[in-house]
Amino acid sequence: MNEPLLSVRNLTVDFATRRGTVHVLDDVSFDVGAGEIVGIIGESGSGKSVTAYSIMGILDHAARICSGEIMFEGRDVLKMHRRERDGWRGREASIIFQNPRTALNPIRAVGDQIADVIARHTPAPAAEIRERTIASLRQVRIPDPERRLRAYPFELSGGLCQRIGIAMALACKPKLLIADEPTTGLDVTTQAVIMDLIQGLVREKGISVALITHDIALASEYCDRLIIMHAGHVVEVAPTAEIIANPRHPYTEKLLRSVPSLVDSIDELQAIDGSLPDLRRRDLPPCRFAERCSRRLAECDAGRLTLELALAAPQPCTLRKGTGPLSTPHLIACKNPL
Amino acid sequence: MSRIGIRLLSTIPTLFGVILVTFLLTRVLPGDPAVFFASNPSMTQADIEAVRTSLGLDRPLIVQFWLYLKALLHGDLGNSLSTGQKVTTEFANRLPASAELTIFAFVIATAVALPLGVIAALRRGSFIDHLSRLIATLGVSMPTFVTGLLLIFFFYFLIGWAPEPIGRLDPFMFEPERVTGLYTVDALLAGDLELFWAALKQMVLPAVTMALFALAPLTRMARASMLETLGSEFIRTARAAGLSRRKIIVTYAFRNAMLPVVTTMGMTFSYMLGANVLVERVFSWPGVGAFAIDSIINLDYAPLQGFMLVMAGIFILVNLTTDILITLIDPRSSL
Numbered sequence: 001m002n003e004p005l006l007s008v009r010n011l012t013v014d015f016a017t018r019r020g021t022v023h024v025l026d027d028v029s030f031d032v033g034a035g036e037i038v039g040i041i042g043e044s045g046s047g048k049s050v051t052a053y054s055i056m057g058i059l060d061h062a063a064r065i066c067s068g069e070i071m072f073e074g075r076d077v078l079k080m081h082r083r084e085r086d087g088w089r090g091r092e093a094s095i096i097f098q099n100p101r102t103a104l105n106p107i108r109a110v111g112d113q114i115a116d117v118i119a120r121h122t123p124a125p126a127a128e129i130r131e132r133t134i135a136s137l138r139q140v141r142i143p144d145p146e147r148r149l150r151a152y153p154f155e156l157s158g159g160l161c162q163r164i165g166i167a168m169a170l171a172c173k174p175k176l177l178i179a180d181e182p183t184t185g186l187d188v189t190t191q192a193v194i195m196d197l198i199q200g201l202v203r204e205k206g207i208s209v210a211l212i213t214h215d216i217a218l219a220s221e222y223c224d225r226l227i228i229m230h231a232g233h234v235v236e237v238a239p240t241a242e243i244i245a246n247p248r249h250p251y252t253e254k255l256l257r258s259v260p261s262l263v264d265s266i267d268e269l270q271a272i273d274g275s276l277p278d279l280r281r282r283d284l285p286p287c288r289f290a291e292r293c294s295r296r297l298a299e300c301d302a303g304r305l306t307l308e309l310a311l312a313a314p315q316p317c318t319l320r321k322g323t324g325p326l327s328t329p330h331l332i333a334c335k336n337p338l
Numbered sequence: 339m340s341r342i343g344i345r346l347l348s349t350i351p352t353l354f355g356v357i358l359v360t361f362l363l364t365r366v367l368p369g370d371p372a373v374f375f376a377s378n379p380s381m382t383q384a385d386i387e388a389v390r391t392s393l394g395l396d397r398p399l400i401v402q403f404w405l406y407l408k409a410l411l412h413g414d415l416g417n418s419l420s421t422g423q424k425v426t427t428e429f430a431n432r433l434p435a436s437a438e439l440t441i442f443a444f445v446i447a448t449a450v451a452l453p454l455g456v457i458a459a460l461r462r463g464s465f466i467d468h469l470s471r472l473i474a475t476l477g478v479s480m481p482t483f484v485t486g487l488l489l490i491f492f493f494y495f496l497i498g499w500a501p502e503p504i505g506r507l508d509p510f511m512f513e514p515e516r517v518t519g520l521y522t523v524d525a526l527l528a529g530d531l532e533l534f535w536a537a538l539k540q541m542v543l544p545a546v547t548m549a550l551f552a553l554a555p556l557t558r559m560a561r562a563s564m565l566e567t568l569g570s571e572f573i574r575t576a577r578a579a580g581l582s583r584r585k586i587i588v589t590y591a592f593r594n595a596m597l598p599v600v601t602t603m604g605m606t607f608s609y610m611l612g613a614n615v616l617v618e619r620v621f622s623w624p625g626v627g628a629f630a631i632d633s634i635i636n637l638d639y640a641p642l643q644g645f646m647l648v649m650a651g652i653f654i655l656v657n658l659t660t661d662i663l664i665t666l667i668d669p670r671s672s673l
Contacts, residue, residue, distance in 0.1 A: 089577075089578055106594070
């Protein structure tokens with residue numbers, strides 16, 4: 001098996017709040033292979049974004065990484081020195097955000113913002129940086145890039161702003177791109193254009209992607225593999241086709257049933273009962289889905305729950321070309337799987 | 339440029355309103371200036387009436403207002419009853435004194451408040467943060483005349499570092515040849531360093547008094563604005579792009595945080611003009627504020643109206659300057 005590009009191991013993150021400690025991530029582990037597009041799926045509050053911010057090192061002050069490793073090309077980024085990590089992010093790994101407009105500095109020309117990133121990681125004469133800035137805008141298919149350089153975010157549409165965000169993220173040719181709900185803030189027609197653009201660019205350059213979204217339909221269209229998160233736990237990991245056809249975790253199954261495009265009639269559409277447990281509780285059950293689960297057993301409340309190989313995977317899955325023989329097993333964290 | 343012209347034109351109705359209100363306000367002040375002016379026990383009722391007629395106070399209000407307006411349009415603010423001088427002459431002598439003091443105090447306040455607020459925001463909960471909060475609390479809770487008197491007590495009376503608080507210059511020194519009316523600037527222009535130091539020393543205590551008053555809003559605003567900017571999404575983007583801490587703080591956070599601070603600076607400067615009145619009294623500073631107080635006490639209508647009008651004019655100019663500065667910083671705004 002190939003060495004994965006990114007390997008998150010046992011990541012546990014707490015948030016200190018005025019009303020107690022919130023256990024946001026608990027023992028989260030997953031891999032992202034080279035050139036792979038992985039979807040990290042979950043409802044709001046499941047810890048998707050916190051996972052992304054932990055990788056990038058841009059967590060809020062209140063957050064504390066209690067334990068775990070984030071291995072990137074065999075090195076733990078959590079153990080890097082601050083300066084080293086500043087040089088790492090933006091060049092080796094970069095991120096695009098949910099609200100493209102507010103994610104850009106409102107009073108700095110977009111060209112300058114991209115140029116800042118290029119100048120930071122690959123210092124060069126001003127003329128060359130300008131050339132590379134224009135090239136990065138052209139690459140995300142922004143028309144008339146020479147003129148757009150001087151535009152401010154408020155003069156551009158949401159879709160264009162997200163293209164600027166992508167241009168900025170890819171300007172230094174990173175190996176990993178984290179896309180944190182990149183299309184949630186955009187209207188539906190723009191969503192597909194932006195996702196196609198991202199997919200096209202990363203496949204062409206062999207960039208690995210962690211696509212963070214609550215939209216399992218969107219993820220299933222673009223991702224090689226899906227990681228399902230619930231309340232700070234990874235509950236299921238499998239290749240996309242496999243997970244759609246054969247979900248093993250009760251939560252994944254309910255998630256799939258709640259997607260309009262994947263069921264035959266509107267009557268079959270189901271909401272997931274209950275809501276996420278309060279992550280401040282001290283008595284959180286080993287399986288944080290247990291309290292919403294119809295398949296709960298006595299043993300669900302006893303002993304640690306770990307992500308294990310799903311036994312007796314009934315159907316073999318077909319992989320996309322070029323993704324390599326990377327970790328493709330079906331993993332679940334459930335004592336009474338489907 | 340034409341936009342600035344339009345902005346200035348649009349202030350004409352405001353100015354007219356100010357003229358009308360100040361005119362009416364001075365007329366409803368209790369007391370009769372004719373009686374006050376003719377305050378001599380030997381004066382008879384007929385003498386008082388004669389004074390009233392000579393002052394034009396016997397005519398209907400509307401006529402008085404019309405005459406006042408007409409004079410204003412000729413640049414005539416009337417005469418001061420108590421000094422006998424033309425009000426314009428009084429202002430020409432006194433406004434530079436107030437301006438020099440206010441500007442100096444404003445420069446001190448800004449030079450201290452901005453770094454203090456920014457550092458307090460960058461190092462929350464540190465010594466600097468607590469210091470900034472202490473200064474801000476003191477600044478708002480201490481009236482300027484109390485601060486002024488305390489400073490005089492310590493630095494002049496006890497330690498003797500500061501010169502006697504008796505105005506702009508030591509009485510044994512000659513004022514510099516008038517170019518701008520600001521003694522420090524004029525002294526420098528004349529190449530007289532000794533005079534420059536003398537004028538500067540006189541200014542330090544009153545300026546610090548006013549600066550302490552202005553520090554509070556500026557520091558608080560700088561800190562709050564910097565904190566808000568540092569927590570915004572585009573700072574997160576900049577961090578995620580690996581930009582250096584210096585670049586993030588200076589180019590990304592500070593410039594954005596300046597926007598509300600510049601507005602506050604404009605407002606603070608205007609407030610300082612008002613606070614001037616008391617500080618000038620305490621330090622015997624021959625400025626317009628002290629003159630305005632004397633005018634109220636003496637029921638001297640013309641200088642009082644003139645003072646309010648000049649202050650309104652300065653207010654308008656300060657606001658315009660603030661707006662121009664904001665447009666320079668923020669591409670989203672226009673005049």
